[in-house]
Amino acid sequence: MTVFAPAQKLAAYAALSANEVRAVTALSEGRPQTYSVGADIVSEGQQLSTTFMILQGWAMRYKVLRDGRRQILSFLVAGDMCDPYCFLLHQADHSIAAVTDVVTTTVSRGAMEDIVLGNPGLAKAMWVDALVTASIQREWCVSIGQRSAFERLSHLFCEIYARLEVVGLAKGGRCAFPVNQYELADATGMTAVHVNRVLQDLRKRGLIELQRPDLFIPDLPRLQAAALFDPQYLHPKPRDPQSEGDHL
Amino acid sequence: MTVFAPAQKLAAYAALSANEVRAVTALSEGRPQTYSVGADIVSEGQQLSTTFMILQGWAMRYKVLRDGRRQILSFLVAGDMCDPYCFLLHQADHSIAAVTDVVTTTVSRGAMEDIVLGNPGLAKAMWVDALVTASIQREWCVSIGQRSAFERLSHLFCEIYARLEVVGLAKGGRCAFPVNQYELADATGMTAVHVNRVLQDLRKRGLIELQRPDLFIPDLPRLQAAALFDPQYLHPKPRDPQSEGDHL
DNA sequence: CGGCTCTTTGACTGAACTCAATAGTCGTGG
DNA sequence: CCACGACTATTGAGTTCAGTCAAAGAGCCG
DSSP states (O other), rough: OOSSSSHHHHTSSSSSOHHHHHHHHEEEEGGEEETTTTOOEOOOOOOOOOOEEEESOOEEEEEEOOOOOOEEEEETTOOOOOOOTTTGGGSOOOOOEEOOOOEEEEEEHHHHHHHHHHHHHHHHHHHHHHHHHHHHHHHHHOOOOOOOHHHHHHHHHHHHHHHHHHHHHOOOTEEEEOHHHHHHHHTTTTTTTHHHHHHHHHHTTTSSSSTTTTTEEEOOOHHHHHHTOOGGGGOOOOTTTTTTOOOO | OOOOOHHOOOOOOOTOOHHHHHHHHHGSSSOEEETTTTEEEEEEOOOOSSEEEEEEOOOOEEEEOOSSSSEEEEEEEEEEBSTTTOOOOOOOSSSEESSEEEEEEEEEEEHHHHHHHHHHHHHHHHHHHHHHHHHHHHHHHHHEEEEEEEEHHHHHHHHHHHHHTTTTTBBBTTTEEOOHHHHHHHHHTOOOOHHHHHHHHHHHSSEEETTTTEEEOOOOOHHHHHTTTTGGOOOOOOOOOTTTOOOO
């Protein structure tokens, strides 16, 4: 990773000045923190005084009902922040756990407030990030509520691929996908058995090749069509012919 | 409505100074806008230069798939804002429509930015509101993904009741609930036929009395238990014995 | 009195779940 | 080098919750 992932991600929404990129990068001054597979990074009910960003690995937001049912709410990958202002709430309303080994950088409340006060552009970038995160959460509602099991899994692969591409971790149809079938089940509101069967169907139809932790999408447009995937909800930066020549 | 609903709602999360209350209230200076049942207030794909707050009536966020399937993502009631910074995005990623006749107040980008720059407390209040809105959206994912049809409807009634109570529109187990069964179906990821059957079951068990547009919850704790409802995700202001004597 | 919207009911179907067992895979330790 | 356990993936058979299709009531309004 040559570029600081969170800065890379924010820059994907809107142009950041060199100054702003430096400011975001400075947030990571703290010693990086590591968590191993399965560890909670944030636990529901916990009182927070800091927030964090993911530098490496995958995490997931989730909630567990009293009787043990678990819903995974989203996956966090390199560049993703926990809510930048989560410490404004009295306690965490959901948990975040490491899906793989994870490296984070902690950001103190003070650092976040200073940096944002001094950089109105960054403050807006944080808002845009929050708005896009909310949009992704809404799209999960659409998936779970309306899409078939087949479409739901397809859609998740499309989303993850698109998000990883932004931070340079997906290319040529290939990216990591370290999520097991139990997690996939809890993310999509299905059972692991059914996830297994639908995955086989997806493979049979040549839509994906999934050999954990490696995902290959041979024909992205076809998968996107099967998923009713419309990337607009991720608010990709409009193509700027000046700055990026890497598309066609 | 004696108090300006958006101010009342923000104040429910954290203490606002009289100054801040005045500032929020000032946002409504513009002429109120009215929309009649079914009208779109925001349409997906639309470019926004303003945002708005709901003063009266109910609205809903929703998305429609290419083939017509609709997912309702949340209901907006008096005091709710559309995202305060939605104009930062290039286009709306979902639509908002009037569920009943609705009165809104439009807030221009400039007004929002001025007010927030001059009131750091308000800027934080906006963040808290966005965080709570996101938390509600996550809880909808939990409902649709994990709760049974019965629990899902129960949970929705609990949520709405709690939110209306904050702005003084629910009391003694009674509140408005103007949503029809098709909308209820699209909000919970079920079909209208099944919604109908589950509603009858809820009635039979004495958990709700629903005569559109009036909802009566005879025994809130019992309904909350049936829904696995835990109000924590709404981040209610911790009870302050000084200021509010209206409980017990 | 239609005509519209919404709710209710019945009979049938099917996508996804449950339960239960069987196979890989991988790292550890004997 | 193999046995063992832990974890994950796969398969089969039977079940059910919720969906589909179709039609009949209710309530409201012009």
